[in-house]
Amino acid sequence: MVAALALLASCGGKPDSASQAAATTPRNVTLTQAQLQHIRLYTVAASSYRKTVEASGVVDFDNDQATSVLAPFSGPVSRLLVEPGQKVARGQALALVDSPDFSTAVSTYGKALATARTARRVADADKDLVQHNGVSQREEQQAQTDAANAEADRDAAAQALASLGLDPKAIGAIQPGRPAARAQGAIRAPIAGTVVEKLISPGQLLQAGTTPAFTVANLSQVWVMAQVATSDLPSISVGDPAEVETGVGPNTLTGVVTNVAGLVNPDTRAVLTRVSVANPGEVLKKQMYVRVRISARQASTGLLVPVSAILRDDENLAFVYVAQADGSFARRHVTLGDRSGDQYVIPAGLQAGDRVVVDGGLFVQFMQSQ
Known part of the structure; x- marks a missing residue:
């Protein structure tokens, strides 16, 4: 009797691992012909792809193509000419500044212009006189040197005005002996673009080369x-x-x-x-x-399946449904590799020639749970 009970106890112990696996492995799903009309299969094959x-x-x-515009001269802002969001051309005036630096530069140019004209007239006169022995050759050469130096000073003064934002037409209008207009300098756009920031206001005192005034991009x-x-x-x-997706619109x-x-x-x-x-x-x-999605230019080879074929189980493991020889569908876990567009590379879990469900997988999963 004791031996019989022991034998029964041994037979009624824990189930073996094969029985446990059979109990936990989902059964295959067989669909009717009508249900199969809503299923689309994809045959797995080795393909060339580019990783995304x-x-x-x-x-x-x-x-x-963007720059911070610094004030080129010192002084208070007298007028703003643009607003953020406004498109501007290269060289367009953005603001006017009452600047003593600008006034000094205009005065310096006027003086240099007058000196250069006088020196050139003297040099031209001495060139004529030296031919009639009116002046010595040394005096004529000195006059030519003085004229060249004066013209170089004039050009440097003109360049200084240009660097302060004065256009060539306005520089050409400056004449020695004429009263200078109000000494207003213009802060100009160094590039064409859009005013994206306005950092100054009327009356603000600017420091040359240090005060950021605008950002143009x-x-x-x-x-x-x-x-x-x-x-x-x-x-x-x-x-x-x-490719760049903003999430705003398609x-x-x-x-x-x-x-x-x-x-x-x-x-x-x-x-x-x-x-x-x-x-x-x-x-x-x-x-x-x-x-951002970046597509590698270097091609690779592997087994690819559409993203729509990938499902997740209760443990968040990826799987697909594979068509069997008897017409049923079996769940098979797969390893996901690189993504290429709307496809995944499958390093493990599938073989070339396998047919996987790419449309209707959720329906098959529902039928399997019944």
């Missing part, structure tokens, strides 16, 4: 600074095409990688990657957060 790296990014000005092209993980660095390089903007930083951010452990993006309609604004 996704990253977050922040919009910035194209610093090659060409917004038709911007930079997107993407944070790329170090593990993705081998897959990208300068010249790779990129439009996707295209760009190209123009720089990959040589340093890793110690806080994020990511590498700053610059993408130059055309900005039609000026949709992208500075400091806007965007999503």
Whole structure:
């Protein structure tokens, strides 16, 4: 009797591992012909692909086409001529300044102009006189030297006015002996673009070369600074095409990688990657957060399946449904590799020739749970 009980106890112990696996493995799903009409299959095959790296990014000005405009002279602001958001041409006046520096430069040019004219008249007269022995050759040569020096001083004074923002027409209107107009200097746009910042106000006292007055930027092209993980660095390089999504509207903007930083951010452990993006309609604004997809130009080969084929189980593990020889569908876990557009590379879990469900997978999963 004792031996019989012991035998029964041994037979009624814990189930073996094979029984446990059979109990936890989902059964295959068989669908009717009507249900199969809503299922689309994809045959897995080795394909060439280009890895897509996704990253977050922040919009910035194209610093090659944006500049901070400093006051070229000192003095109080008398009038503002533009507002933020206004488009300006190169050389356009942005503000007027009552500047003693400007007044001094105008006066210096007027004096240099008068001196140069007088010196040239003397030099021309001595050139004629030396031919009639009216002056010595040494005196004539000295007169020519004095005239050349005076003209050099005149040109330098004119260049000083130009550097202060005075246009050539206004410089040409300055004549010695004439009363000077009100000494107002103009702060001018050094490039064509949009006024994105106005940093001064009427009456504000400016310091030459130190007071920032405006920021002008060409917004038709911007930079997107993407944070790329170090593990993705081998897959990208300068010249790779990129797409930028703003999350506002359906439009996707295209760009190209123009720089990959040589340093890793110690806080994020990511590498700053610059993408130059055309900005039609000026949709992208500075400091806007965007999503960036960079497509590697170097091609690789692997087994790819559409993203729509990938499902997740209760443990968040990726799986697909594979068509079986008997017409049923079996769940198979897969390892996800690189993403290329709307496809995933599958390093493990599938073989070439497998047919996976790409449309209707959620329905198959529902039927399997019944």
